[in-house]
Amino acid sequence: MxxxxxxxxxxxxxxxxxxxxxxxxxxxxxxxxxxxxxxxxxxxxxxxxxxxxxxxxxxxxxxxxxxxxxxxxxxxxxxxxxLEQQLPRQQEMADLLSSINQAGLARGLHFALFKPGPAIPATLPSHYVALPIAVQLRGGYHAIGAFTADLARLPRIVTVHELALVAGNDGVLTLDAVLHAYRLPDATELAAQAKLLPVKTQSMPVPHVVAPALDYDAADLPDPFGAAVQAVAATQNAVAAPDLKRPREALESVALSEMTMVGSVRHEGRLSALLQAGGRVHVVVVGQHLGHDHGLVTEISEQGLRYREVLQEANGAWRERRGGIEVQAGKVIKPIIAEAQP
CATH class of the missing domain: 1.20.5 (Single alpha-helices involved in coiled-coils or other helix-helix interfaces)
Incomplete structure (x- = not known):
């Protein structure tokens, strides 16, 4: 081994x-x-x-x-x-405030307060300046609803905040709200914003913004604030219903708040008003219809025109409302004049 x-x-x-x-x-x-x-x-x-x-x-x-x-x-x-195309510049804010005021007056509302507040500066990432406007107005429920619909039809962006509705003993509503109108920042504000975060912008052609049609039909909407009181008042002041089968005229597709009278012309002894609407200037005579509520021109002068509307209340009764469009001095009009034929 x-x-x-x-x-x-x-x-x-x-x-x-x-x-x-x-x-x-x-x-x-x-x-x-x-x-x-x-x-x-x-x-x-x-x-x-x-x-x-x-x-x-x-x-x-x-x-x-x-x-x-x-x-x-x-x-x-x-x-x-x-959307940014709908933002006016600082020098255009006066026209926007005037459009808001005219929209309320055209609906028969009474402004008890119309107070623009200090501008809210643009903060990143937003690039716009907000202008709060405290308003208090009195009127009917459907008139206020139509007024807010008119705000939505404005070519500029206006939003409604802090809305409160209170019904008085007389059945008239008081609306307290804060409207926010928006504008583009000016050069100083842009410079201050660029120091925080430089943003490269590239200009590009954008199509013209057409605001969607927002029709306010009071006939299909109930009034939760004293509808019975308003129904009695409407019945007492009822007028004959308009001819609903009548062919609509051209200016009946434009809200009265979007119309501006820029002058008048006299032809064959008849005075006609020049109304600017939809980017064109229309020649309007007494007896023509305009606006969404069967408006009828009743009088024309060099200072403005008067019209009569027929509105339908929630209970089906029709009532009459009168108003006017004053001539706006200093307005620049385009040389495109269209005859507003019935």
């Missing part, structure tokens, strides 16, 4: 076989240890490959949606540009 103590005296063949076995054993141990590390590295690489494949698939899905996302971004930018 071979003994390691006398390994030096073993035959050469035995010593070679033992050395070969020892070397093979050491090689197996080293190989197993190295292979384990390789297996761990392989598993990590396979997991990373699977993660990258999933990320690649998600990236392909996102890439497929990129054209639609870019189209949506362009549409949002165009919408923003159109």
């Amino acid at each position: 071979l003994s390691l103590k006398v390994a030096a005296s073993w035959p050469l063949s035995s010593r070679l076989v033992c050395a070969g076995l020892l070397g093979a054993l050491m090689a197996v141990v080293v190989y197993v240890a190295w292979l384990g590390r390789l297996a761990e590295t392989l598993q990590a690489a396979q997991a990373e490959e699977a993660r990258l494949r999933v990320a690649h698939q998600l990236a392909q899905v996102k890439a497929g949606r990129l054209p639609a996302l870019r189209a949506g971004q362009r549409q949002a930018a165009a919408t923003l540009a159109r």
Whole structure:
């Protein structure tokens, strides 16, 4: 029997076989240890490959949606540009305030308070200045509703905040609200805003904004504030219903609050009014209809025109309302005059 103590005296063949076995054993141990590390590295690489494949698939899905996302971004930018087109500049705010006041007066409302407050500066990320206007007006429920619809039809953006309605003992409502009119910042405000966050703007042509028609039909809406009292008053002051089958005239599609009298002309001894509406100037004579509520021109002078409207109350009765449009001095009119034929 071979003994390691006398390994030096073993035959050469035995010593070679033992050395070969020892070397093979050491090689197996080293190989197993190295292979384990390789297996761990392989598993990590396979997991990373699977993660990258999933990320690649998600990236392909996102890439497929990129054209639609870019189209949506362009549409949002165009919408923003159109909305900003409705923002007047500081020097145009006086006309906007006058339009708001005329819209209320055209609906027969009485302004007890019309007080513009200090402007609210533009703050990022918005780029407009808000002008709060505290108003208090008195009138009927449907007249107030029609007034808010007229505000929505204005070419400029006006929003209503902090609205409160209170009914008096006489059945007349008092509206307290804060209107917010918006304008573009002036050069000083833009410079102050640019110091906070420089914004690169690119001018682009935008189409003309056409405000959607928001008709207020009082006949289909109840009055929650003393409807019975208003119904009695309307019945007592009822007038004959207008001819609903009568063909509508051109200016009956335009609200009275959007009309401005810019002058008058005399032809063959008859005085006609020049009304600016919808970007054109129309020649109007006595007897023509205008406005949404069966308005009829009853009188024309060089100072303005008078009209009579017939409105339907919630109980179905018709009542008469009279008003006028005063001539606006200093208005610049376009040389496009259209004859407003019945």
